[in-house]
Each structure stands twice: as C-alpha cells, then as structure tokens.
Amino acid sequence: MSLRTLQADGAPVLQVTLSALEHHAYCPRQAGLILLEDGYADDAATIRGTLMHQRVHDPGYETRGAVRTLRALPVWHDGLALVGVCDVVEIHHDGPVIPVEHKSGSYKAGGPADVQVTGQAMCLEAMFGCSVPQGVVYSTADRRRHTVAVDAAARERVLTLAEEVRHTLTTATLPDAAADQRCRRCSMHDMCMPRVLARRGAIMRAASSLFTPQPEAAWDD
Template identity: 60%
Template sequence: MTAPATQSGEADLVQVSLSALEHYAYCPRQCGLILLEDAFTDDAATVRGTLLHQRVDTPGNRGRGDVRTLHALPVWHDGYGLTGICDTVEVHADGRILPVEHKSGRYHPGGPAEVQAAAQAICLEEMFHRPVPEAAIYSAADRRRHSVTVDDALRSRVLELTDAVRSLLTTDRLPSPVADSRCRRCSMATGCMPRLLAGTHRYRQALTDLYLLDDLQDSDA
C-alpha cells in the first residue's frame, strides 16, 4: 500500500475531504470546479441525494439490539490528511465497525462511491485503533446494501486519489474536460462545457496563453 505523502510533517498536509475523493474519482475536472471555483449545480439526482442525506445526517447515537449506530460522525486521519463525515457507522457487539455510505442512485461496482466508503474505513481504523476491513454502500435506488471489501488495492487507490486532490488544491490548475459518457450524468456539464472545450485548438491555445501569462507574472514578481 502506498505510504502517506508527507513533506515536513503531518501538520503541513493540505486537508482533503472524503467527498472530494469521490468527485475526483468520477471526474477530475468536476472536482476542480467544485474545489477551485466553488461551482456546483443541482439536478434531479443531486436534489434526491440531498434529501436522502437530510434523513440520515442528523447527528446521533442510537442502539438496535447488539448494534450501536452513529449518524453524521466526523472522521479524520492525521497521517494522510483526510477529513470528512460518515453518514452512518455501525459499532457491533463483537467490536466490528462498519461505515455505511448512503447514495440515492444505483450502486456501480468499482465506482467512485467505493473510494469514499474505503476512505471512511481508513479513517475509522485510525480513530478506533482496530481494523475496518469492510464498508457498505446503501443504494436508495434498489433499497439494499452493497458490501465493499477494503483491500490493499482499494486502499492504494484512496491514497493515490488523496495525493491527486492535494496536488489540485496546491497548484490551482483546473483539469481539462473529458467529454465522454460521464458528462451525460453530470449536473455540472452546462458550466463545464466539455464538448466545446475538450480537444479543440482554441482550448489548447487558451491553456498555453494562460500558463505563459502565469510564468510572466512569476518572473516579474
């Protein structure tokens, strides 16, 4: 598994939110628009997600049989510079800890939601000092849970994406548009303008001019 990227100590790490990992895994440009330009556009799917989380994100501690359920639990990992909130965390009588991420849409095996759920498990391991080898994703679309094995490959993916998001935050450079099938499901496609910008000569020339301007400003400073 990839080691955490540290420079001169944990305190120097730029904090990365767990939700940003999912956005970047889906589309780096979408993540960049949200983090760098504070841009977000709702559509029917995102509104459904917001309403779902309003039902599950009320902080609290509830018991059901041998399971204690924590809602809207803040989590973090100082070594990796991760921070976020778990929708639901189940603490079982045998000591097993299970983060449950709630999604309004359908579950896609190997999709971005698995990255977010695995990152929650990694944070919970750090906080509770015990292994969390499994997470779950609850899909409101099919009304069932889907188990996610937090193996070494998924952990490495979480850390690689953490480094990528941190680089995005520190360089302030918006990733290029992708203009593929993901755009049809993205609420931000109108503002992103992927079909207009991706791969066109005008877009490439604009990027070149922008970076030349940045270099000239740096040399004059």
C-alpha cells in the same frame, strides 16, 4: 505509493475531504470546479440525494439489539490528512465497525462511492484503533446494501487520488474536460462546457485563420 504518514520535512500536508475524493474519482474536472471555483449545480439527481440524506445527516445514535448506529459522524486521519463525515457507522457488539455510505442512485462496483467508503474506513481505523476490513454502500435505487472490501488495492487508490486532489489544489489548475458519457449525468455540465473544451484545438485553429493578416496583394484588389 505506499501507505505512509504523509509528511515531508515536517511541513503540513493539505487536507483532503472524502467528498472531494469521490468527486475526483468520478471526474477530476468536476472536483476541480468545486474546489477551485466554488462551483456547484443541482439537478434532479442531486436534489434527490440531498433529500435522502436529511435523516442520516442529523447527528445522533441509536441502539438496536447488538448494533449501535451513529449518524453524521465526523471522521479524520491526521497521518493521511483526510477528513470527512460518515453517513452512518455501525458498531457491532462483537467487534466489527462498519461505515455505511448512503447513495440515491444505483450502485456501481469499483465506482466513486467505493473510494469514499474506503476513506471512511481508513479514518475510523485511526480513530478507534481497530481494523475495518469492509464498508457498505447502501443504494436507495437498488434498495440493498453492497459490501465493499477495504483491501490493499482500495487503500492505495484512496492515497493516489488524494495526491491528485492535492496537485489540483496546489497548482490551481483545472483538469481537462472528460467529454464522454459521464458528462450526460453530471449536474455541472453547463458550467463545465465539456464539448466546447474538448474541441479547443479546432476552435483555436479556426480563430487563428480568421485573424491571420492577408498578403498586401489581396488588399490591392
């Protein structure tokens, strides 16, 4: 997939939120449950994240030295049909514009947070008419900033995931359950029932054998 304006025959393309990209990057089924069934469940980790975001989600700005910091900035890219909100955007006096995504958990290089901050950078480029070659993920657990390169591979990943989210929306079909180590850390585990769904074939075979009519001879006994 190439970086292009996502328009076909003049028809509008479904908008995809940057948060949906992050959820889909973590688990397509999790994103599907949120988008198609309006499902969501909190646990200790998500509540901790919500509390941490309270400050950065209050719209406003401040200037310290040569850096102006914008909080809770709405961003969009009309050509790519992406929309979202940046936790923080740093505008440096000497030119750089840097999106900063705040996360309560530990940072994982190449993880879903990288997708979200790359999407933010792409939106900022369209809005400000400048190049945004990197973003930052700030991890509260690590207490440090992690630089994310907004390179060609990262941009292609955003576009690919956006198309996958659109497929989920247009087909209204929930992706299959992952049923792997991700499920243990997911607040939506009980809603998703991954282990039950992963054994769907065995369950259907067992149900089929239970309700298969027996030969008449068996009833004569």
